[in-house]
Amino acid sequence: MLESLKGPEDLKALNAAQLAELSSEIRAFLVEKVSRTGGHLGPNLGVVELTLSIHRIFDSPKDIVLFDTGHQSYVHKIVTGRADKFDGLRQRGGIAGYPNRRESEHDVIENSHASTALSWGDGISRGFSITGQNDRHVVVVVGDGALTGGMSWEALNNIATAGTRNLVIVVNDNERSYSPTIGGLATHLSTLRMTQGYERFLDWGKDVLQKTPVVGAPIFETLHGMKKGIKDIVAPQGMFEDLGLKYIGPIDGHDIAAMDRALEQAKEFGEPVLVHVITEKGRGYSPAIADEAEKFHAVGIVDPETGLPVSSSKTSWTDVFAGELVEIGKKREDIVAITAAMLGPTGLDKFQKVFPDRTIDVGIAEQHAVTSAAGLAYTGLHPVVAVYSTFLNRAFDQVLLDVALHGAGVTFVLDRAGVTGDDGPSHHGIWDMALTGIIPTMAVAAPRDGARLRLALSEAVDINDRPTMIRFPKGAVHNDIPAFESRDGIDVLYRGESADVLLVSIGAMAPIAVEAASQAYREGVGVTVIDPRWVKPLPQSLVTMARRYKSVVVLEDGIRHGGIASSLSELFRDARLEVPIHSIGVPLEFIEHSKRAEILEDLGITAQQIAREVVEWSSTSEPMQFQEHENADRTQLR
Numbered sequence: 264m265l266e267s268l269k270g271p272e273d274l275k276a277l278n279a280a281q282l283a284e285l286s287s288e289i290r291a292f293l294v295e296k297v298s299r300t301g302g303h304l305g306p307n308l309g310v311v312e313l314t315l316s317i318h319r320i321f322d323s324p325k326d327i328v329l330f331d332t333g334h335q336s337y338v339h340k341i342v343t344g345r346a347d348k349f350d351g352l353r354q355r356g357g358i359a360g361y362p363n364r365r366e367s368e369h370d371v372i373e374n375s376h377a378s379t380a381l382s383w384g385d386g387i388s389r390g391f392s393i394t395g396q397n398d399r400h401v402v403v404v405v406g407d408g409a410l411t412g413g414m415s416w417e418a419l420n421n422i423a424t425a426g427t428r429n430l431v432i433v434v435n436d437n438e439r440s441y442s443p444t445i446g447g448l449a450t451h452l453s454t455l456r457m458t459q460g461y462e463r464f465l466d467w468g469k470d471v472l473q474k475t476p477v478v479g480a481p482i483f484e485t486l487h488g489m490k491k492g493i494k495d496i497v498a499p500q501g502m503f504e505d506l507g508l509k510y511i512g513p514i515d516g517h518d519i520a521a522m523d524r525a526l527e528q529a530k531e532f533g534e535p536v537l538v539h540v541i542t543e544k545g546r547g548y549s550p551a552i553a554d555e556a557e558k559f560h561a562v563g564i565v566d567p568e569t570g571l572p573v574s575s576s577k578t579s580w581t582d583v584f585a586g587e588l589v590e591i592g593k594k595r596e597d598i599v600a601i602t603a604a605m606l607g608p609t610g611l612d613k614f615q616k617v618f619p620d621r622t623i624d625v626g627i628a629e630q631h632a633v634t635s636a637a638g639l640a641y642t643g644l645h646p647v648v649a650v651y652s653t654f655l656n657r658a659f660d661q662v663l664l665d666v667a668l669h670g671a672g673v674t675f676v677l678d679r680a681g682v683t684g685d686d687g688p689s690h691h692g693i694w695d696m697a698l699t700g701i702i703p704t705m706a707v708a709a710p711r712d713g714a715r716l717r718l719a720l721s722e723a724v725d726i727n728d729r730p731t732m733i734r735f736p737k738g739a740v741h742n743d744i745p746a747f748e749s750r751d752g753i754d755v756l757y758r759g760e761s762a763d764v765l766l767v768s769i770g771a772m773a774p775i776a777v778e779a780a781s782q783a784y785r786e787g788v789g790v791t792v793i794d795p796r797w798v799k800p801l802p803q804s805l806v807t808m809a810r811r812y813k814s815v816v817v818l819e820d821g822i823r824h825g826g827i828a829s830s831l832s833e834l835f836r837d838a839r840l841e842v843p844i845h846s847i848g849v850p851l852e853f854i855e856h857s858k859r860a861e862i863l864e865d866l867g868i869t870a871q872q873i874a875r876e877v878v879e880w881s882s883t884s885e886p887m888q889f890q891e892h893e894n895a896d897r898t899q900l901r
């Protein structure tokens with residue numbers, strides 16, 4: 264069936280048995296493909312019927328289908344003609360793990376950051392009203408996890424009174440974010456789930472009323488009919504209704520007939536309607552169902568039979584942080600850990616096991632996490648906020664004003680900093696150093712290895728009158744790189760024979776920097792590699808040190824614009840030091856998904872390429888401020 268499926272319109276002619284067959288084929292397909300590439304397996308296994316039903320009742324791309332976060336859009340991709348591209352899922356040049364406008368006219372937004380789709384839906388449906396495109400519907404699929412994000416509620420608040428007609432919100436309630444969804448909303452949804460549902464009422468209505476001669480059928484039709492049938496009669500008064508939204512549910516999201524009925528009603532209703540759908544994350548795949556922690560939310564390459572990882576797991580940066588925080592927590596009762604729906608991925612699950620009362624999961628609510636941390640700090644506690652680098656972007660204002668302005672001693676730990684790889688443009692953690700670079704008082708550390716990560720963490724939690732941040736990349740941590748000399752907070756990692764080039768290596772770039780220096784040495788160029796460890800503020804002694812060199816190179820795993828090379832150039836400018844600075848880092852561009860190593864290679868961030876350039880630069884006699892790195896964009900550091 265899957266092979267003959269060419270587009271969403273083909274779904275409309277299928278009968279119940281064919282749809283059931285197609286659903287199981289799609290599940291087998293997902294397990295086979297995603298186990299080979301890695302990806303969001305559990306969420307997609309849960310939305311098979313839901314997605315089929317949406318594409319049966321609505322007409323994409325005339326109608327717009329939006330998936331919040333977008334990690335659960337694989338079935339949508341299969342249905343919209345991309346099944347044959349799944350071998351390349353999240354691979355270089357292949358299809359993305361999230362909706363992507365370049366792939367299909369059926370993808371309208373490119374996301375990956377949660378809780379934005381309702382705002383998109385609000386905007387698009389308002390736009391359709393204003394421009395008279397009244398025959399076009401907008402369907403927003405939003406998970407119970409994504410509903411914990413504040414933006415979702417800002418959107419619902421607007422949608423309820425916007426007066427737009429054709430907006431259908433499908434709440435995909437699987438009781439889980441990564442782990443079980445937390446908070447008052449989760450409690451409310453579970454109340455709705457346990458209450459006699461609309462669908463069950465309809466089934467009862469069909470059985471009882473339709474058997475009643477003469478009046479039965481009309482009464483059923485009335486109840487089933489548009490405005491009355493929609494939940495005003497039976498379903499519980501939920502907060503959605505209190506907000507002014509029509510509510511249908513709860514509906515069994517694996518029952519296509521029930522989904523079709525609910526969506527058909529919602530479509531015809533003529534006002535925004537929220538359809539509450541219950542699904543099972545990981546549906547149909549026993550290793551996912553058995554995974555109590557995360558239901559295979561996101562997997563690497565796994566054995567499809569057992570679901571076990573194919574490669575042996577090495578110690579990750581996350582493991583080092585998680586272990587050290589537990590040790591610090593044993594000595595310091597004032598340490599509290601905060602995460603935004605990422606207990607497992609940030610390693611805070613380990614802290615939670617030992618200190619459950621000192622661990623807070625706020626849901627997908629980074630902004631709230633940051634300001635709440637400021638509040639905790641006010642009471643004398645020292646919060647450690649652990650999030651992915653990319654997700655701190657949305658809490659910039661809270662870090663700036665609620666934490667830094669208030670002199671709150673909060674430690675931010677940013678995992679997945681730098682180029683991350685397979686998750687695409689919105690997941691690279693390349694903005695954090697530029698963003699925090701402009702926050703007064705904030706201190707930022709970029710540890711080069713596990714030992715320096717532990718050290719930075721212990722230093723950071725001792726600072727109680729201003730924010731600190733520690734950033735490290737995704738993946739396995741490399742061996743420690745000892746300093747053979749340390750002065751004024753600067754570690755010397757490699758000493759060049761001559762004072763040609765001072766290579767300032769930032770964080771996890773250290774192995775590349777050291778290797779580049781030793782390759783340059785073989786070409787007769789003396790490169791000294793240093794690691795300032797704390798990159799904000801940069802130590803003043805860098806000025807004295809740099810005076811002795813012909814040129815300075817900064818190597819960083821973040822955007823060059825406003826990054827560490829930029830701060831260093833300011834430091835030099837203030838000190839009237841005229842030494843050329845070469846900046847190697849990420850250009851100011853959105854970077855497509857690919858393996859981290861492939862992207863670094865594209866950007867010329869390899870030991871070989873850097874060595875080649877350093878040799879070239881050192882042979883250029885004319886000193887020039889802010890030289891360009893040849894592979895980077897040309898607009899930087901002018």
Ligand SMILES: Cc1ncc(C[n+]2csc(CCOP(=O)(O)OP(=O)(O)O)c2C)c(N)n1
Binds near residue numbers: 439
């Ligand atoms: C702003 C932001 N913070 C964190 C994440 C990481 N994240 C990705 S999916 C997810 C859980 C989403 O749960 P839900 O919306 O219920 O979807 P499900 O996977 O359960 O279908 C989280 C926390 C994110 N994508 N965006």
